[in-house]
Amino acid sequence: MLKNVLLSLCFITGVIVHTHAQKREMRGVWLTTFSNIDWPQRNQTPEQQQQALIRLLNMYQSTGLNTVYLQIRSQCDAIYPSTIEPWSADLTGTQGKAPEPYWDPLQFAIDECRKRTMELHAWINPYRAVANTGALPYFSSSHIARTNPSWLLGNGTLRILNPARQEVREHIKKVISDILNRYDVDGIHFDDYFYPEGPLNDEADFRANNRGFTQKADWRRDNVNILIREVANLINRTKPWVKFGVSPTGIYMNSSDPKLGTKTTGLQHYSELYCDSRKWLNEGWVDYIAPQVYWHYQQAGSPFKDVTPWWNQQAANRLIYIGIGGYKVGVWPGWNSPSEIPQQLQLSLRSGYEKIQGISVYNTTSLLENKLGFRDSIAQLFKQPVLQPLMPWRDSVPPPPPGNLQAVQSGQTILLSWAPPVAPGYPADDVRYYAIYRSNTYPVTIHQKHLLKVIPAWQTYFDSSVQVFDSVYYYTITALDRLHNESTPSNIASTARKDLPVVQVRLYKTERGKNALRWTDSKPLNATRYVLERSEDNEQFKPFLDLGQVSPVTLAQLDTISSVTWLRVRREGTDVTAYSESITYHPAPIAKKDVPPP
Incomplete structure (x- = not known):
């Protein structure tokens, strides 16, 4: 079925299908905790929640994904122990109540992702404070809506932290600093909740501190810009190897001029949510933008096929990851074709767009449901392992190579052993993973086609996938630091007979x-x-x-x-x-x- 889908793409859409992967791709997924959309279930015990998370991570791994965006702060609460904000009700059912028996979901998730060589990014909603004021009576007395109600802006039943307030920015940075100092996360990730659509009563703030702006729209964008810049500076000072990215809505600006925007008619995050994501890229404040291009390939007013290529032109010296709307598959009009997701992935990752180096799927529940076999189609395209995209502006120095690689048959497997390189002594350069390369012809190289697996640095590797033990297999390995800078290869080891010519x-x-x-x-x-x-x-x-x-x-x-x-x-x-x-x-x-x- 899937083979027919992939073959038909060439004829139906005109997209040239390349099923081979690039050597480096970010393959992500959003794991939503707000309102228990994906995980956890608040009526489960901690052990049940842990086992449910392990099942999700195993599913991600079998699908070929390598990055998890775990939502840890959805409305000024925490899915981890914090002295700054209360425990989330999405974990225990009651805001401010610690889990019993006690456990730390964020640390648990980090540890389990490490075992699977997946990155764990802390997904934070920077401004949303109260999703629905009807729930306020059940909020903890330590929640910011109760301790600092003057910091809030209202829009219907939604309450957000006022982006104009410096004390708000300091509070958000305090939360992020706490996460950075206590957890070994791979990234800090913001989603699309900035200024909400509709009217907001921030006229008094504008008059009190307009910083020379005459247009409120420009002032609002600058309020958000200040936060993005200050968070970027905070990360660079604290842990400069931690990535920082934002996932805004998919349309920057509706315009027939490609220098300004896309020929679309949807919600514009520049003018309606006051997010100048192009400025963040141009200024180098973010490492990537992950626009939520949650429309089908030919959708009127916002076609995926037009919006996605436009983003490739906006990256400056940073990266673009395309957000994929998996939750719409088999549910929304226009999303009823099994070829829809393969089509989107092919356009994003296999069509030569140099700056688009990854995708992320929203959401996890849709991956589990696998409507129209869309998770299977992702697994088919992602069956070849990859490394993470490089970010040389953060670090470009590779670790030293491993040495003395040996390959020895052990039962029905081949055991690889090697001497690890000397630790450089700087956390960004520590060896985090090893990349295993294998070929049944000499020489094995560090080309994509020979990449067999990426493993944690502490793991011993048994190659149990070999089938014919009278064949010769050649191996080499490289060391990867936490930003996936790759060392030169080790020596080549083989299972060849010793009487072969050298x-x-x-x-x-x-x-x-x-x-x-x-x-x-x-x-x-x-x-x-x-x-x-x-x-x-x-x-x-x-x-x-x-x-x-x-x-x-x-x-x-x-x-x-x-x-x-x-x-x-x-x-x-x-x-x-x-x-x-x-x-x-x-x-x-x-x-x-x-x-x-x-």
Whole structure:
């Protein structure tokens, strides 16, 4: 069924389907705790809530997801122990009541995500204080709506923290600082709740402190900008490796001019929610924006196929992750095709949009329900493991490589062991994961096609997926820090028989300064040909020069190479074809000619 869906996309939509993944993708999901939409159930015991969370995380893992946005603060409450805000009623049924027996859901979630090499981002609603004033009588006496009611703005039955107040910003930063200092989260994440739609009585605040703005709309946007900037600065001071991103509604501005917005007719977060998300990207305050493009592919007024590419052009030097409206599948008009979600994923991640490096699905319940097999379609596209997107503005220094990799058959599995690299002593550079690469042909590279699995740094790895033990498997591994900067690869280990030929090479300069190559072959009598191969990335090699049979040889051809390149020798024989390990060639700099003075 799914195969037919993917094949039909080419003809129905004109989208070119590439089922192969990029090496780096953020594959996320929102886990909503507000009103028990996804998890937890307030009538369950802590043990039942924990087991329910484990089942969800296992489901995410089997779907190929690698990032969880866990909602920990939905209306100035906490799904974790806090001295600043009360326990959420969504956990225990009563706001301010601690769970019995006591446990810390945020720490538990972090630990369980680590086991599955998934990132855990703390999802916070920055401004929402009271979702419905009808519930206020049941709020804790320590809730901000009771302790500081003057901080609130009203819109119908909704109450938000007033974005104009500096004391509000300080309170939000205090909450975030507490999270950063007590928890090893991978990110801080805001959703789309900023100024609400409709009238707000903030005229007195505008008159009292307009900061020179004559238009209230510009002033409101600046109020939000100040919070975004100050939170970014807080994170950078406290834990500069923690990511910061925002997920606003999907339309920035309705406009026929692509420099201003999209040719749409929906809710505009720039002018109606007072969020200038493009400014946040341009200023570098956020690491990513995850617009909620919750419309179907051809939807009138806001088609996914038009809104998504526009966001790719807005990233500046940051990243875009596309929010996918899974909750609408099989429920809303226009969402009744099994090809809808595959179509959206293909456009977002397989169509060459360089800045779109991830997606996130809302919500978890829809993934569980799997209407029209949409979770299955995601799992099919995400079956190849990936690394997280790079964020070089936060950190670009990779950790040292692991060494002494060995592969030993152990029963019906292959046991890999290696020497971990020396810890650098700075948390951002600590080895967080290892990436395992495997190939049944030599050499194994750190190309996407050879990536087998990403595992926690503390875990021993058994490769139990091999089927034929009379075949040869080649392995290499890399170390990843918490921002997924990747080390150079370790040595290559294999399950090959020890009587197979081994080719070793050495590049050197002759006495006359000429490049020369020497190689040795442990089984030269069976060799028929030696070929020098070249690569620009140490992954894809092409024939460069027929070496003949006699070693060493001079290589005048190397003088034509002007950039760093990798070389290896392919040995062909009557027994097997073997390859040497690659070596790096650095061309000599071109000497500047002396120019006589005028």
